[in-house]
Amino acid sequence: MTDWTIPSRRVPRQRAIIDRRALSGAIATLAREQGEAARPAVLAVLQEALEKGRTELESRLEEKPSAGHAITLGYAFLTDQLIRVIHDYVTEHLLPASNRTAAERLAIVAVGGYGRAEMAPHSDVDIAFITPMKRSPWCEQAIEAMLYLLWDLGLKVGHSSRTIGDTMQLAKDDLTICTSLLEGRLIWGDQPVYDELRARFWSEVVRGNERQFLARKLDERNARHKRMGDSRYVVEPNVKDGKGGLRDLQTLYWIGKYMHRVQSAAELVDVGLLTRTEYKGFRRAEGFLLAVRCHMHILTRRAEDRLTFDLQRQVAERMNFADRPGKSAVERFMQFYFLQAKRVGSLTGVFLAHLEEEASRSKVRRGFFAGWSARPRNLRGYVVESGRIKAPGDNWFTDDPVRLIEMFQLAEAEGLEIHPETMRQADRDARAIDGSVRRDKRANALFLDLLAGRNDPETALRWMNEAGVFGRFVPDFGRVNAQMQFDMYHHYTVDEHTIRAIGLLSQIERGLLEDDHPRATKQIHRVGSRRALFVAVLLHDIAKGRGGDHSVLGAQVAKRLCPRFGLDAKETELVQWLVLQHLLMSSTAQKRDLTDPKTIEDFVAEVKTLDRLRNLAILTAVDIRAVGPGTWNSWKGQLLGELYDAAQERLRLGHKRTGRAARVKARKAAVSEILGGSDAGRASLVEDLSGNLADAYWIAEPEDIIAENLTLYDEARRSGARLSLRCLVDEERGATLVSVIAADHPGLFYRIAGGIHLAGGNIIDARIHTTRDGYAIDNFLVQDLNEEPMREDSQIERLERHIDEALFGEAELVPRLAARPLSHARAKAFAVAPRVNFDNLASNHFTVVEVSARDRPALLNRLAHALFKASLIVQSAHVTAYGEMASDTFYVTDLTGGKITAPERLAEIEAALLSAASDKRQRESEDA
Structure with a gap:
């Protein structure tokens, strides 16, 4: 043997x-x-x-x-x-x-x-x-x-x-x-x-079945990609089966072996499917991915192929990646990982396109069209054939490197694909783009036409990025190429997020997302400069990973790049401002009380013009949506819409605005109309009960919620029940409205919050009111763990039962809450240091307290309990989750109704909140 x-x-x-x-x-x-x-x-x-x-x-x-x-x-x-x-x-x-x-x-x-x-x-x-x-x-x-x-x-x-x-x-x-x-x-x-x-x-x-094998293998590959998220830039990639992973490289080898009888990947060069340089890239990417997979198996002691957040840190350390200014070791490791995945994608595209072309050449035409084929046409010197644009010669790009930009612009404008051989040339010749090309007015005009293209700029820009041309022409973009952000909020690398955002902007302009973004679809045709908006989307995250505030640094990049692209001074100023303030609208909408006039005044003071407001609203929508699946929802759309409408009204009216008394009167009339429309007997509730409710209540709550509250409040007073509770699914807000009417007593808010958490609900917004006859009217907007309303009868029953137990039961809330599992088990991989900020300028009547901490069970309950122990009254609470991190904002006063200003008092409250927000108690519970 x-x-x-x-x-x-x-x-x-x-x-x-x-x-x-x-x-x-x-x-x-x-x-x-x-x-x-x-x-x-x-x-x-x-x-x-x-x-x-x-x-x-x-x-x-x-x-x-x-x-x-x-x-x-x-x-x-x-x-x-x-x-x-x-x-x-x-x-x-x-x-x-x-x-x-x-x-x-x-x-x-x-x-x-x-x-x-x-x-x-x-x-x-x-x-x-x-x-x-x-x-x-x-x-x-x-x-x-x-x-x-x-x-x-x-x-x-x-x-x-x-x-x-x-x-x-x-x-x-x-x-x-x-x-x-x-x-x-x-x-x-x-x-x-x-x-x-x-x-x-x-x-x-094998013999005679080559085409069938190719088709079946590609179908299998596409189905696998769909299962794995259909992007090679997902932040927890599957090294084996994910897009850009080992299986994609193996698929190339299988197809090459089946079609051409090669015995090794090296022989793919001999049969013309890869160049020698591409084969080296094949081996380099394969070797790196195999090494990563080996490290993962050793660390987990099992066949683990998903590169999860906790493994990313460990593998980065094992592979000797180190921290650099502005970029951690794990971010550098993952950037290198995604660069290899990108290389796999480029190889796959060229390889499969070659096979497709081989197949089309070998097809035998029969019938009427036998012997006939469409003639190639000329397009500015390029050859266009079968819907593909092709360079006419091997030196086409080196003779004039501006053509590297022109080709992608033509592909977008004409709705063409790019010939695989020409993509290969572009990848090879991208290095010809130097400072003189970047300064070339024609090249920049072509790039701007591509960026703000009317057809499908997203696809053309992605091709441009795959070929390495994008990063060469815009080196600042090259710096964020394949760069991930090590958190659970961002689903994609920075370059992929940016290209997706540009694609979403184009879809909004073409009216394809009108159902989700009706305001943006309408307002995008009213902006002063559409090309400035597209440039702002391109540059909004351009300075990530530089070790400073990416908004400030990005505005500096915009000041330098916009004139180069051909924008005038007014457009440049707009782009600078949009990049600097691209987080302002989402932060205000999600973290501030939009019924507080000071919130709108401060926001408008920064925005200043309607054109800025339109641009910022559209940029905010595409930025949130491009973060990843599920990050945009109806609740965020509702908040941003409320802020937009309030700011638009304020900007149109200037300093003229409806007085407080007039606003309360108008709100009461609107509520009376709602109640009268549903039941004539209930129309008098506004007059009967308004004496027990302060003006702040009528201003703070939307009309439909007030109508529900008054009905429930009236029933509570008549029955003398210790608790009146109603849960209604609010599809428009994307949440379940939980309204609680109970006799007011200290600690009511944190106890209700605890009951909701025990029922499996996440509170995204809360408003707390006290009537003059001693009742509390508390409204909570609640979602399940999937950021959906709690709709099922069993969920509603659970909410009602746990709130009742939290308010009147004898069992301790804290141990039961601490025992609940993390809503995001992967959050353990992140160390989020809790922070507390006080703002006495954001509201005329309240101190605004913002707490950021690692998201975990009943964080809101713990923080509310700490505020209760500190003798503070909570007026409203606003909860925002960013993956592993939560940001909870409270509008509070002291027991006399005043702001908290004394430094020693603020320090005492900060210490209590930091203790409540720390991971120590959670870790002790997990260990137990």
């Missing part, structure tokens, strides 16, 4: 990993001395060899943390040797057969990733036991004995045992089996059986 090694690749210092001859000798000795009773001792020797090999490979990975190819090859070699030793032990000592019949021939074939000799530490051992004909009893016993030894070693074995004929039939019908056989490699056993398997596979399965 020939001693097969892994083809064309030798493992260095093999005996340090496993010495097969020594191991076989030790096992043979045990078998001779103990016979069949030797099995436990044999297993122990095998286990020791396995652990020794794994330890050696782990130490090699520590020495060379990026040696992905060498380590995965090493694990395949270790597995090979163990299987060979096990095979020999079974066939020579347990089931010896001196003269095997034709039916007792057996080949052990590595398939899938193992067949490719790429194994991470805890990869499955995928093997096929192949016999030439129906298995004999001896073969069945031998296979079973080998499998039991492999299982007893703790290996996860994926196995099949078939005849050659059965294997061929299954490979024709099953794409997975066909793909795994494509990489079949003989580990040990009968060479002629393996040779026959390979010959029949290529002749019976």
